[in-house]
Amino acid sequence: MSQPALPLESDPLSSSTTTAQSAAVYKADEIEPRWRERWEADRLYATPDDSDRPKWFSLTMYPYPSGILHIGHWYAFAVPDVFARFQRMRGYNVLFPMGFDAFGLPAENAAIRHNIHPASWTFENIDQMRGQYNQMGAMIDWSRQVITCSPEYYRWNQWIFLKMLERGLAYRKAGAVWWCPKDQTVLANEQVLDGNICERCGSEVVKRDLEQWYFRITEYVEELLQELDNLDWPERVKTMQRNWIGRSEGARLIFEVEGTDPLEVFTTRPDTVWGATFMVLAPEHPLVEKITTPDRAQAVEAYVTAARNQTEIERLSTDASKQKAGIFTGGYAINPVTDERIPIWIADYVLMGYGTGAIMAVPAHDERDFAFARTFDLPIRVVIQPDGETLDPATMTEAYSGDGRMVNSGHLDGTEVPASIPIVIDWLEETGRGKPEVNYRLRDWLVSRQRYWGTPIPVVYCDDCGMVPVPIDQLPVELPLDAEFTPTGQSPLVSHEGFLNTICPTCGKPARRETDTFDTFVDSSWYWYRYTSPHDDALPFDPAIAEMWTPVDLYCGGIEHAILHLLYARFFTKVLRDLGLVKHSEPFERLRNQGMILAEEGTKMSKSRGTQVSPDELVRQYGADSLRLHLMYLGPWDQGGPWNTRGITGMERFIRRVYGLVAETVEVDAGATADAETARKLERLTHKTVQRVTTDLLDFQFNTMVAALIEFSNGLNDLKTPELMAAPEWRDAIETLVLLMAPSTPYVAEELWEKLGQPYSVHTQNWPPYDPELARDDVVEVVIQINGKVRDRVVLPADASEESATAAARTAEKIAPALEGMQIVREIYVPGRLMNFVVKPR
RNA sequence: GCCGGGGUGGCGAAAUGGCAGACGCAUCGCACUCAAAAUGCGACGGGGCAACCCGUGGGGGUUCGAAUCCCCCUCCCGGCACCA
Structure with missing residues (x-):
């Protein structure tokens, strides 16, 4: 009688073997979800504010909710997560929070392209990304989550802004600003890349004259510079910030101008003023019109217009060593130390945005002035002679900017350069010709954007009262969610009647709301404080709780934020300090940057080439x-x-x-x-x-x-x-x-x-x-060298004396014969590591 | 042009004045297996039968001893760039 074959799983022997094996086999997909659920149910990562353990605030830059975590997010977050967990086990009460930098242009673009509201798009992405962070095993206390596009958060942007307005740290100013035609908004200087490219979308930006909102970051410039020295940050980040701030010491000099107001210039080399043979103004300089003589007016105007409309390509081709463009105004200034009449020119190599927008040109000792003088055949006068050679303006092929002795400089002839600089400044000041001055490259931060998906700037415009701040008790000024997106790219706020029309808080008459919103860097300039009391509804955060957690002990993130975000965050911290909300001046004591993960072939990961890793x-x-x-x-x-x-x-x-x-x-x-x-x-x-x-x-x-x-x-x-x-x-x-x-x-x-x-x-x-x-070894292997070459090795007790080590080394198998007939000149013994015999033939 | 960072096996790397290549990947050999996968053991910078010799981008130097410190050159990556 034939028996049907038993199905495999009912074979008692085979099934028990399987069970025994499976218990010893690692199965990530079974283990990971199980523990994730358990941890969540137990709130294993809840971070108490009251703890007798010392605190540790480990912050990682929060992401933009773009939709999906890529491998770079993992690199940036999973590794700091390891450190945060380590600190927790070491006994710290660790705050390791996470949130989302949820305002910004991509959400608006998605709205226009896919007909989905920026809010829905953003919140769907956040849900997705939170799930991925959990999958990573990240130690996040989600009850502290901060989402910047929620009114709960951005009302405090508005609050801080109003406080800054009160203190004169926020102001409105008209001026030439960068405008991106594609994104339909202005940009901060910092957001314009080399070649006048929009940092966000890559299109070419143009200058426009517009009235915009600014934060007075320059108020804190010296503090922002000096405190870098005490931060435990990567040196290159500190260097980038120092360069960005661009402090330079020098003097402000006054040059009388025939027939109009005097010109002021900033120079780092006042000791070369005897060699100033002409002056140059930026094309946008306010005195251009007054200085220009009628016979030159047409030519000057043509030049100024052309310079203002310079394209990117023309700009890139203007290299310091190349030919300089410019035009003579017909006007003359008086050199304050030589009393000579010197011509005033206009050239685009002088920038309106730096110093006074005007320079004294010393062609003999400045590369750019030299090139300009040669191009337009302007006089060159040597006022500094280096040791051991004699400069001759007729034969010079480049400017000399090194050390030497002053010549052709009246009573200061013979003074040594650079020691001359303070001497000259003192003398200029005593004689009323100038004064010492420190100049910075840093400009005030342009914070208004002509975009919808951002924090509304809480002011209204009244025909009678002018610009009126929205009172604090009326915050938040909420972003209307029923906005209509059109492909023109214009912010929907501009045409949203319900938002636009309001009542003047001062006089009660109809008024119009500001339609600009804040740069999203405003959101990220203080978000970490909000983690410390994420639901506080009296202040941006509870100062007492913040005092307990901050400053941040360790901040991790990408090097791409070396300047913008980190500088703004430092600025905000100082403002919050002056508002009495925090006691410290610097937000991040230690900073560590992760590198970038590239595709396997070493290039940047790219979606279009399919080199992204999921x-x-x-x-x-x-x-x-x-x-x-x-x-x-x-x-x-x-x-x-x-x-x-x-x-x-x-x-x-x-x-x-x-x-x-x-x-x-x-x-x-x-x-x-x-x-x-x-x-x-x-x-x-x-x-x-x-x-x-x-x-x-x-x-x-x-x-x-x-x-x-x-x-x-x-x-x-x-x-x-x-x-x-x-x-x-x-x-x-x-x-x-x-x-x-x-x-x-x-x-x-x-x-x-x-x-x-x-x-x-x-x-x-x-x-x-x-x-x-x-942890120490009790026996060590000591390398024996002859004349620095490894010849043998012996095993010795770790605490062997030099004598016994030397004895063992001399008699080692390959050493003894090699020392035969040799004179030992020197013996070097590095305890526990190495013995070197320096020998020569006897 | 200026300022950083870097160049080490087939690959990622380690070693910051004392044994170059820890550790991992890939590759090769062996074992287990009907077989494959998984796993385990072993080899793995180059040359040489060997003793040994050579070897950290190139050249020079300091040192008993250099991947490491100094000088010159070269290539790659990043930042800044008419800032007076």
């Missing part, structure tokens, strides 16, 4: 833990580099090995004890690893930290025997390994901690301590 796909395949490790392991975090997908398998293997180690360990009945030698080996390996992992994390060296973890597990595998696994020493080592992995691989560490029978949660455990004494 973290979701990698999580599905390998799990978040492996991806986190892989990102840390790519190389130094601040360096970034090309992505490679293959390497992630190594991290998965590592996790699987550790998983196997723990699974095997828990199956063994405890009871045995290890022999002394093995116990010592385990102890040393454990302490060594804790030391390496701890110091690497503190130094932000995540790649070598992961290497130390891998080496630990490899070392344990090598030592592993069935007997040892039953010993308590082994168990300690395994538990330590799991604790050390907890910040890096939060999911699998939690799983293994549970398997080891330890109390939930691994993430609330203390970071394991280490003892450098116990």
Whole structure:
């Protein structure tokens, strides 16, 4: 009688084998969702304001809700998450919040293109991205979330603005500003890239005369510059800020002008004023019209118009060494030290935006003035002679800007340059010709934008009262959600009657609302304070709670914010300090920048070329833990580099090995004890690893930290025997390994901690301590060199004396014969490392 | 042009005055397997049978000893660039 074949799953033998195996096999897709739910249910990441632990505020730049997290977001956030978790285990009460920089142009563009409201588009994206952050295993307390496009948040932008208005730190001014025709808005100077390109959309921007809102950041310029010195920030970021602020010391000099007001100039080289043979004004200079003589008027006007309409290409071609363009006004000034009549020219190499918009030209000692003088055949006079050569204006081919002695300079002839500069300034001041002056490149921050999706600027315009601020108790001025988007790109606020028409708070007559909104950099200039009391409805944040959490201990983010965001944030902090809301002056004590993840071929990741890497796909395949490790392991975090997908398998293997180690360990009945030698080996390996992992994390060296973890597990595998696994020493080592992995691989560490029978949660455990004494080797391998070349090596006790080390070295197998017939000239001993015999033939 | 950062095996890298290439990837060999995957063990800068020799972008220097410090050159990346 034939029996039907049993289905596989009902075979008792085969099914039990499967169960035993599956318990020992790592399955990320089973472990990760399970713990994620548990942590969420338990509010494991809730951050209390009242704690007896010291605080640690770890901030990472919040993202723009563009729709989906890419691998760069993971790199920027998962790695700081490791550090935040590490700090939590080290005993800190860690604030590690997250929010969304939710105002901005992409939402409006999506509205126009896909007929979806910016608010819906933004909030859908936020939902999606929050889910992805959770998947990453990020330690975020979402109850503190800040979303800048919610009235709850932006009303405080308006509040801060009104306070700034009161103090004269916000003001309206007409002037030439950058306008982007594509985005239909003005831009801050900082948002215009080289070649007059819009930072956001890449189109060419133009100058327009418009009345705009500004924040008086220049009020704080000296403080913004000086306090950089005390910040623990990457040096290159500080350098970029210093360059941007552009402080230069010099003097303001007054030149009388025939027939009109005097001209003032700023110069860093007042000692060269005897060599000023002409003057140059920027084309936009207000005195151009008055100075220009009637016979020159037509030509000057033509030049000025052309200069103002210069295109990008023409601008790029104006290189300092190339021919200079300009035109003579017909007017003359008087050199204040030589009393000579000198011609006044106009040229676009003088910028209206810097100094006074006018210069004294000293062609002999300034490269640009030299080029201009040669082009227009203007006189050149040498007033500084270098040692050892004699400059002759007739034969000079370039300006001389180095040191030397003053000549042709009246009573100051012979004075040494550069010591001459303060001497000249003093004399000019005493004689009423000028005064010392410090100039900065930094301009006030243009904050108004002709866009819809941003914070409405809370002022109204009344025919009788003029510009009137909206009273604080009427905030927020809400952005109307029933806006109509048209393809013209014009802000819908301009034609929104319901928004536009209001009542003057002062006189009660009909008035018109401001339709401009704030630059989104306003939102990000103080958002971290809001995390400390995200629901406060009396002030932007509760000063007492903020005082407890801030300043931020560690700020992580991309180098692309080196100037704009970080400078504005520093400025706001000083304003908030002066408003009495915070006590400190600097918001971010330590700053660390991550590098950029490139596509595998080393170019920028691009959607159109399909070189983008999807973290979701990698999580599905390998799990978040492996991806986190892989990102840390790519190389130094601040360096970034090309992505490679293959390497992630190594991290998965590592996790699987550790998983196997723990699974095997828990199956063994405890009871045995290890022999002394093995116990010592385990102890040393454990302490060594804790030391390496701890110091690497503190130094932000995540790649070598992961290497130390891998080496630990490899070392344990090598030592592993069935007997040892039953010993308590082994168990300690395994538990330590799991604790050390907890910040890096939060999911699998939690799983293994549970398997080891330890109390939930691994993430609330203390970071394991280490003892450098116990980490130390008791025998060392000492390299023996002859004349600096490695010839042999000997194993010695770590505490071997120099005498015994030398004796051992001399008699080492390959050394003894080599020393035969040689005279030892010198012996160098580096304890525990190296012995070098310097020898010569006898 | 000026200011930073960098150049180390097939690849990512480590070592910041003392054994160059830890650790990982890829590759190759072996074991396990009917087989594959997974896993485990081993090899893995170049030359040489070997003793050894050469080797950290190139050249020079300092040092007992240099990837590491100094000088010159070169290439790559980033920032700034008529700022008076």
